[in-house]
Amino acid sequence: MQEYLDFFTDSPMLVIVWFGLVVAIIAMSIMAKLSKVTVLSTQEAVTLINKQEGVVIDIRGAEDFRKGHIANAINVPASQLKENNLNLIKKYQGKPVLLVCETGVTTASVGRLLSKGGFAQVNTLRGGMTEWRTQNLPVTKR
Secondary structure (H helix, E strand, O other), X not given: OHHXXXXXXXXXXXXXXXXXXXXXXXXXXXXXXXXXXXXEOHHHHHHHHHHOOOEEEEOOOHHHHHXXXXXXXXXXXXXXXXXXXXXXXXXXXXXXXXXXXOOOOOHHHHHHHHHHOOOOOEEEEOOHHHHHHHOOOOOEOO
C-alpha cells in the first residue's frame, strides 16, 4: 500500500492523466448507453437492410460514393445534413436508417442530428465502408 502512496505523491501528473482517462471512459460509456443511435456490425447491418427494409444513407462525398457504395444506398453528404437540410431524407423518417461513412467516425454526429430531427430508428455502421470492404461484402459503382 505504501508503494501506491509513494507513486501518487511522486507522480502527480501521471495520476491526473490516469484519472482523466478513467473519467473520459466512464463518460463515453454513459453517453453510448443513453444515445438513441445504435452502432451496428456489418452482419447486423445486412440484417437491417434485408429483413427490416432499412434505408442506407451514405454521408460521404459524391466522389467517394462513385468509387463504391452499398447497393441501393442514397448519397447525402454529411455537410448537407449538418446544415439541417433533413428534407432530402425526410421521407425515410419512419424506416430504420443506416448511416455509412468511410470509417464510421462521422456518422455519430450525423446520427445525433437525425435523432433530434425526429428519426426514430437511427443506426450507424461500425467501421464504415472500410469495414464493409474488409468483410468482402458487395459494393456497387452504379
